[in-house]
Amino acid sequence: MLATASPSEPCCAIFLFVLATHKHDLADLRFCNLPRHQEAKHSEGENAKYESMCLVGEGTYGFVFKAKERASQKKVAIKKFKATKEGEGISLTAYREIMLLREIDHENIIKVRDVAIHPEEKTLSLIMDYAEYDLSEIIRYHHHTLQTPPTPYSIKSCLWQVLNAIHYLHSNWICHRDLKPSNILVMAEGPEQGLVKIADFGLARIFQSPLRPLCENGVVVTIWYRAPELLFGSKHYTRSVDVWAIGCIFAELLTTNPLFPGKEKDTKNPNLFQDVQIEKLFQVLGKPNQHMWPDINALPDWKTKNPSKWKGTLIEKKWNQYPEAHPDNLRKVQNMPNDNHAFDLLSRMLEYDPTKRINTADALDHPYFKEDPLPGANMFRPAGSKYAPAPYPARQPMKAQK
Amino acid sequence: MAANFWVSSHQKQLKTKEELERTSNLRDKLELQLTSEDIRRIKMHFVTEIQNLGKKLFLRQRVIASAIVYMRRFYSKCSFKDHSPLLIAPTCLYISSKVEECSIQSPAYKISGEMKKLDNTWPYTTNDVLMCEFYILECLQFFLIVYHPYRSLIDYLSDCKLSKGPMDMAWNLLNDSYCTELSLTCSPYIIALAAIYIASTVCEVDLRGWFSELNVEMREVMAASSELLEYYESIKRMEKERALMTPISALLARIPAKSSQNTSHPMHNNTSYGQQRISGRF
16 A cells, blocks of 8 residues: 655655565665655555566666556556676666666657665666567567568658657767667557657767767677677767667668678677678678778778788678679668668668768658658557557566576 | 756756755754854865865866765755765765766775775775765756856857956866855856856956847846855955864764764665655755
């Protein structure tokens, strides 16, 4: 039972979390109750504020649980960060995510409803809106089960909302730096059905005037969605790395296949030359040259600048087999639709030269979004159609790990 | 937001001078018999502590400035009595070094080590700093992005073309603004303009035309300027009346130092902290 604090005795309460399977993970939470202050009695089990349902995600950052707020019966996602090494306190990932999400207010970006702190374990959890789907699951379902891509309306609505969110971030000098289908969530039910929510700001940085260069955080962006300038060792992070990632996701929505499914060499050593990934780019887009990308010779790991890195690699051996880069190369990708506007926007997002790559403002203004079908807020079906359950199976709980 | 001060949590948290005076250190005035002047002196003492600690750790000015703002925000809701500034001040620096991503290795350990070196009676441990981190973050409601007037000052200075003398003075004035509560009551651009206003007046450079074209609320600039000048007055006064004043060490002695109650498990000691939280509504 929840008791509301009387105004004269505001009190930070200790909530007890009871979990069927993860008792040890979420026990003894203290909720910071942002922004309201509520009080719940600290007693065994039944007074817990949230009831955990299952584990739905796991990553280097920690775990995500699906849970239910007892009072409202509303589903929430609880992102619990892993504790850092002894003596390091709250992780920087948690810091980055929470300080940015506390400032951000956008309908296409996930909101933090509450923060729970675990002083004994020296870590914290974020309580966020629960989104049933993410794009990687939706794409997988289309690929394996339906064996057709999402409808043109769904793709366009999804892409528009992603661009809308990233445009908001970019105009506020925030770079997401880790865009990939599994970080793009979609709401399943209620008034927000079909609304896209960008999540996972653990790598996001403000780039207006960082005290330390952005590149010192190690290489960012999951390798399949990593922009070419980063693959060639660029130290300058710009907004265009996010646009490249969105381009890759756009292509994946259109064909249901990842566009550049490379293989990361040794994830523990971020400075390795990722020639296998670069090879995927060359195969699909052709090899870039100084003519179409004038700054390429200045990149630390480019062919002419660092020949020793290229020596003996796959891309050196096959160099003469790759076509010269040309937008039309992209047309040969399997299942690539013939829609001219969609294709034009895609090829502008996948421009090798980051200075020529389209920005989010121009992308949102592209003719693709102005022709039928027009994009909508519910990516499952256009405005005006009857409410129906979302056309995908619910998220499956993950197996609990020790 | 990160680039837009006007929709930031920083802007939303700004208080008037009166509000701030009403809510800050309430218990200290009642239960420790500290006057507003005493509280101001104690805060100034810990601003200096943070600056010294920051210099020892080679931290940038912005990191130090953020730590000072965190500490001032913390004590706008909580009291010295419940939370000794001896622990809060270094922990604020610890938090700001993480927010600004200064990669010091094991910062909590370094900070507590430096504190011990600066003051061998410092009664806390690295673990206390780590516990206190939660405490402060919760009190600050995880609003950690702070806007500083440095950027505005650079922009304004390049526009109004002051010569080297008044320009250096404006920079010094800006740094001294952290000895006042201006960061909790004023937008950063107003603080920057106040520094330019004072510097130009003292150095007898006529910037009236420049100011009138700025389209800013001059009243706010004046109010910030007079608060900054008040700070210098109070320094002068302290110099003169040193003999008559309670020494800072005596004031600090009134603040309960480490007690088992509020440091071993500060998070579970929810009464004292909870009492203070009522003011933390924005």
